[in-house]
Amino acid sequence: xxxxxxxxxxxxxxxxxRIGARCRALIAAWLVLVSTAFTACEGHGDRGSAPQTTGRIxxxxxxxxxxxxxxxxxxxxxxxxxxxxxxxxVSSSQLNExxxxxxxxxxxxxxxxxxxxxxxxxxxxxxxxxxxxxxxNGLNYLGICAGGFLAGNFGSGYNSFNLTSGVxxxxxxxxxxxxxxxxxxxxSAAAPPLDQYWEDGPQFSGWGDVVxxxxxxxxxxxxxxxxxxxxxxxxxxxxxxxxxxLGMKFSSPVSEDNxxxxxxxxxxxxxxxxxxx
Numbered sequence: 001x002x003x004x005x006x007x008x009x010x011x012x013x014x015x016x017x018r019i020g021a022r023c024r025a026l027i028a029a030w031l032v033l034v035s036t037a038f039t040a041c042e043g044h045g046d047r048g049s050a051p052q053t054t055g056r057i058x059x060x061x062x063x064x065x066x067x068x069x070x071x072x073x074x075x076x077x078x079x080x081x082x083x084x085x086x087x088x089x090v091s092s093s094q095l096n097e098x099x100x101x102x103x104x105x106x107x108x109x110x111x112x113x114x115x116x117x118x119x120x121x122x123x124x125x126x127x128x129x130x131x132x133x134x135x136x137n138g139l140n141y142l143g144i145c146a147g148g149f150l151a152g153n154f155g156s157g158y159n160s161f162n163l164t165s166g167v168x169x170x171x172x173x174x175x176x177x178x179x180x181x182x183x184x185x186x187x188s189a190a191a192p193p194l195d196q197y198w199e200d201g202p203q204f205s206g207w208g209d210v211v212x213x214x215x216x217x218x219x220x221x222x223x224x225x226x227x228x229x230x231x232x233x234x235x236x237x238x239x240x241x242x243x244x245x246l247g248m249k250f251s252s253p254v255s256e257d258n259x260x261x262x263x264x265x266x267x268x269x270x271x272x273x274x275x276x277x
Contacts, residue, residue, distance in 0.1 A: 058086035059269060061106040063147075065092030067118030068111075072144070075239040076112055076261075083262045085269070092122035103134035108269045111147030113199070113237060119146055120159035132161050136227030142268040145201045148233040152207075163226040167207040172235055173216050175200060183248040186212045186220050186236055190275035194260060195252040196220075197244050201235035208233070209276040223267070223274050232268045237261075 060080065064073045073089070080087045088106075090098070103109070109131065111119070120128070135141050141163060143151045152169040153162040174182060181199040188194075188211065203214060208224030208231070221234045237244070238261035242254045250257075267274050 057105050058088045059107040060085055060087035060110060060265075061103070061108070062087050062089050062110045063095065063112065063119075064089045065095060065119065066122035067092075067116070067120075067146070068114035069146075071244075072113040072237065072239070075237070075241055075244075076110060076144075078241065079239045079258060079261045079265060082258075083265065085265065092119075096124050096127045098127075098130065100130045100133045100137070103130060103139055104137060106139060108140045108142060108265070109135075110142045110265070110268075111144070111150055113145035113147070113201075116146035116149040116160075117158065119150060120154075123159055125159060128159050128161055132163065132226075135161070135163055135229035135231065138228040140230045140268045140271065141226075141232070142265060143231070143233045144239070145199070145235060145237060148202045148204065148235055151231060151233055152202075163229075163231050164207045164224075165226075169202040169204055169207075172198065172201055172203045172214055172218065172220070174198070181248075183245070183250045184220075184236060185215055187215075188212050188221075188275065189277045194238075194257060195250040196236040196238055196257055196260075197240035197248075198236045201237075202233075203235055204233055209274075211274045211276045212236075213277070221264075221274075223276065230268060230271045232264060232274070234264060238264060 062073065062076060062080070064070075077087075141151065143149075149169055150160050151163045152160055153164060153166045154160040154168060174184075181197070183195045184198045185193040186196045203218035203220065204222040205218055208219070208222035210219040210221075211223055211232075212219070212221035212234075214220045214235075220236055221232070223230065223232045225231060238257045240254070240257065245254065266272060
């Protein structure tokens with residue numbers, strides 16, 4: 001699930017209709033709404049502003065350990081920096097050394113794309129239990145692609161977080177067609193579709209409120225709660241930079257997708273309830 005240009009097949013504009021310029025004003029208005037509407041996620045209030053000053057605890061913990069895509073970690077760092085959001089990166093070994101109380105000092109944990117099996121293998125069972133308990137007690141969670149898979153429950157043989165009360169996720173249907181990466185039109189309840197970068201990502205049937213849908217109608221982006229924590233899962237990469245688009249046709253400019261990525265981060269950080277179906 002490493003994001004890099006390749007010659008893999010992509011979806012055509014015939015199968016996946018693109019948005020027109022007339023829709024962009026609506027999209028921009030929706031992004032403003034998301035970034036400013038501080039409605040509590042499922043009734044859980046904001047935990048207050050976290051310190052972003054050097055030497056103090058940043059509000060966001062970004063996982064960059066074994067199994068993650070370095071390209072996706074870098075893309076997310078760009079999104080966080082452009083939105084002036086303080087964050088700390090944490091490796092697998094560092095995360096394995098953190099207890100539940102240490103995790104609870106942060107407001108949002110982000111698990112990026114990569115190989116969800118390898119990510120799980122790099123973490124101890126105590127670590128996944130600590131993450132699960134920390135989210136239950138109020139740490140918010142944003143899982144992107146591999147991070148979305150890990151939020152589910154894979155049962156014996158896999159080390160996942162099970163923030164979904166037993167629901168297990170499968171790949172988006174494109175995987176079964178032999179397609180590994182594509183520009184996919186993701187619809188939302190409040191705005192026209194946005195073309196977003198997909199690579200071996202999950203769909204989230206059976207859990208949460210549906211924020212965005214794949215062209216086949218399955219959930220691409222969902223939100224919900226686990227205990228006191230807000231959980232947002234995305235099977236697509238709104239944070240993808242222009243360099244990932246090589247060989248694909250996107251009608252949505254990268255700036256709109258990246259703005260959407262920023263909105264997802266702020267929603268997770270501030271417990272914003274996203275527009276959903």
